[in-house]
Every structure is written in C-alpha cells, then in structure tokens.
Amino acid sequence: MLYQTPSGKVPLPTKQGHIFFTCTDIECCRDWRTTEIRDPTAEVLLSQYPTAEMALNGKNAVVTGAVMGIGKAITEILLQNGAKVALLDYGEDKVFFMNCDVESEEDIKAGLKKAAETFGGIDILCNNAGILNEGLWEKMVSINLMGIIKGSYLALEHMNKLTGGRGGVIVNTASMAGIGPLPSCPVYTAVKHGVVGFTRAMAAASTLSGYGIRFNVLCPAFVQTDLFSNIPKKLGRFSELCLETQQLVEHFGVLDVSEVAEALLELVTDETKNGQVLLVLPTDEDGKGGNSYISFPTYVQ
Numbered sequence: 115m116l117y118q119t120p121s122g123k124v125p126l127p128t129k130q131g132h133i134f135f136t137c138t139d140i141e142c143c144r145d146w147r148t149t150e151i152r153d154p155t156a157e158v159l160l161s162q163y164p165t166a167e168m169a170l171n172g173k174n175a176v177v178t179g180a181v182m183g184i185g186k187a188i189t190e191i192l193l194q195n196g197a198k199v200a201l202l203d204y205g206e207d208k209v210f211f212m213n214c215d216v217e218s219e220e221d222i223k224a225g226l227k228k229a230a231e232t233f234g235g236i237d238i239l240c241n242n243a244g245i246l247n248e249g250l251w252e253k254m255v256s257i258n259l260m261g262i263i264k265g266s267y268l269a270l271e272h273m274n275k276l277t278g279g280r281g282g283v284i285v286n287t288a289s290m291a292g293i294g295p296l297p298s299c300p301v302y303t304a305v306k307h308g309v310v311g312f313t314r315a316m317a318a319a320s321t322l323s324g325y326g327i328r329f330n331v332l333c334p335a336f337v338q339t340d341l342f343s344n345i346p347k348k349l350g351r352f353s354e355l356c357l358e359t360q361q362l363v364e365h366f367g368v369l370d371v372s373e374v375a376e377a378l379l380e381l382v383t384d385e386t387k388n389g390q391v392l393l394v395l396p397t398d399e400d401g402k403g404g405n406s407y408i409s410f411p412t413y414v415q
C-alpha cells in the first residue's frame with residue numbers, strides 16, 4: 115500500500131468507493147461504527163492525494179486521553195486515514211465510548227477488551243493520556259508513566275504475535291521534556307524521560323523476543339491545549355520559574371495539535387520505525403526547528 119503524509123507522506127487513495135471517516139467535532143464520532151461520512155475535508159484530502167488505498171484501512175486503534183487536545187487530534191488523523199478508533203478517557207462530561215482512568219488496570223483492561231471484541235483485534239495503541247501538575251507529583255507519576263506502562267503491558271495481551279495477536283504499533287506520548295530538562299517541571303521531566311526510556315527498551319524487547327509490535331515515542335514541544343494553560347498554578351513549588359518557562363515558550367514557539375497528530379501518523383504508518391524518538395518542534399521563519407529523530411549514544415556494538 116502506498117501512502118505519504120501531508121509533509122511528503124500522505125495517503126494516496128483511489129477515489130472510487132472510498133469512505134473517509136472524519137471527526138472534526140468529537141461528537142461526530144458517536145456513531146462512527148455505523149456512519150460513513152464523506153465530507154468536504156475528506157474531499158480536499160482526496161483531491162490532493164488522488165491515487166491509492168488509505169494508509170490505515172482495516173486497522174483498529176485505541177487512543178487514551180482521546181477526548182481533547184493532542185489525543186483528539188490523534189483520533190481525528192487516525193479516522194481520516196481509515197482506521198477505526200476506540201476513545202478511552204475519563205472525567206465528567208468528557209466520557210466518550212469508554213470511561214477509562216489510565217491509573218486503573220481494570221479500566222484499561224476493560225477498554226482494550228471492548229475495543230478488541232468490537233473491532234476484532236487491536237493494531238494501534240496511542241498511550242497519550244497525561245497531566246501537568248508539579249503540586250500533585252505522585253499523581254503525575256501514576257498517570258503519565260505508570261499509565262503508559264500499564265497500557266502497554268495490557269495491550270501486549272491483545273497484540274503480541276507470540277500469544278496470538280497480530281502485532282502492530284504502540285506510540286507513547288512523551289514530550290520534549292523527555293529529552294532535555296524543563297527546569298520548572300522536574301517531576302514532569304522525570305516521567306517523560308521515563309516514557310522515552312521505557313518505549314526504547316520495549317522496542318528492543320519486542321525485536322529480540324519477536325512480539326511483532328513496533329514501539330515509538332512522540333516528543334512534542336509546547337502545544338496549544340488545556341494542559342498548556344494556567345501554567346503558574348501547575349508548577350507547584352517551582353512557580354517562581356514561570357518567567358523562565360515563558361522565555362522557553364517564546365524561544366521554541368507553540369505547536370498546533372494537528373502538527374503533533376501528523377508526526378504520530380508517520381510513526382504509525384512507517385513500518386521501518388521502531389524504537390524511534392520523534393521530536394516535534396515548530397518551524398520558525400528561517401526554517402529552523404521542525405521534526406527530527408533523536409540519536410542516543412550507543413555503548414554496545
């Protein structure tokens with residue numbers, strides 16, 4: 115199957131008989147299982163990329179933290195590229211499809227089971243749910259790191275080729291703070307470094323053992339979402355570093371969620387990518403920044 119993304123690797127679908135599931139408003143996903151939508155956005159995509167199958171046709175995905183922010187954009191791009199998506203999230207008025215707190219193994223297990231039963235298997239998992247709150251740092255460790263570990267381990271039960279699964283890809287959302295320190299957020303930095311390390315180790319374990327699952331990690335810089343609001347309140351004892359944080363924001367700029375979703379699509383669709391750490395940065399007027407794969411030192415030949 116051929117595909118490309120908007121920045122050079124985008125689906126090249128045949129026009130005939132092709133249905134795009136789009137979700138510009140999360141509410142439109144409510145009936146995604148029964149509703150086939152052909153909308154103007156999809157037609158624009160079609161006219162831009164007119165000649166092949168959709169990259170994710172026949173693929174089943176699960177996204178945590180899917181209701182808003184980056185998770186919502188990830189959900190949209192997976193739907194737009196032909197996948198079916200189970201949205202796992204929590205919180206009053208924000209629950210769609212499956213109520214799931216990623217701190218709870220039971221919730222994740224039930225969400226994955228329902229997704230696997232409904233779709234007939236799972237091919238893609240996006241462990242994306244996360245919070246920023248240095249004042250509630252234990253909760254941040256529990257959601258942002260332990261939630262990703264729990265989600266990955268429980269998904270293995272459905273996806274691991276060694277135990278009857280058909281393989282697939284798991285993409286974890288870390289952060290640029292998983293590559294370098296964000297001084298106002300030491301615990302957030304620690305857990306995001308943990309997500310990067312965990313993902314790389316799982317990629318190696320999968321290769322060595324033959325799970326047939328690729329593991330990759332997204333590391334966006336600042337992104338315009340609810341998490342990236344009311345920052346002083348979220349810094350806890352480090353609130354005095356608010357100005358320095360603002361300077362970093364001005365230095366790097368702020369991404370739109372769609373830019374992060376496009377990067378996610380690359381990690382999902384490019385089957386050569388395993389154990390990859392993709393830094394997503396805004397591109398400035400001089401063309402500096404943009405996406406880049408991070409190299410780490412290797413000590414074992």
Ligand SMILES: NC(=O)C1=CN([C@@H]2O[C@H](COP(=O)(O)OP(=O)(O)OC[C@H]3O[C@@H](n4cnc5c(N)ncnc54)[C@H](O)[C@@H]3O)[C@@H](O)[C@H]2O)C=CC1
Pocket residue numbers: 178179180181182183184185202203204205208214215216217242243244245246257258287288289290333334335336337338339340341342
């Ligand atoms: N916004 C930013 O600047 C950046 C965010 N990130 C990461 O991206 C991920 C998504 O963040 P945003 O979209 O910005 O945040 P957001 O606050 O807009 O959305 C987070 C979503 O996760 C859900 N969630 C939170 N805790 C949960 C739990 N225990 N169980 C299930 N769902 C839960 C929320 O209900 C919400 O729908 C997080 O892991 C975050 O650390 C990474 C880099 C930059």
Ligand SMILES: CCCCCC(=O)CC\C=C/C=C/C=C/[C@@H](O)[C@@H](O)CCCC(=O)O
Pocket residue numbers: 246288289290291293294295296297298299334335336337341342345359362
């Ligand atoms: C405070 C808002 C956090 C928003 C959530 C994020 O995940 C955003 C992370 C974005 C950027 C992280 C940048 C980290 C940069 C450092 O590695 C380094 O480049 C800055 C060093 C600071 C210094 O020495 O001046």
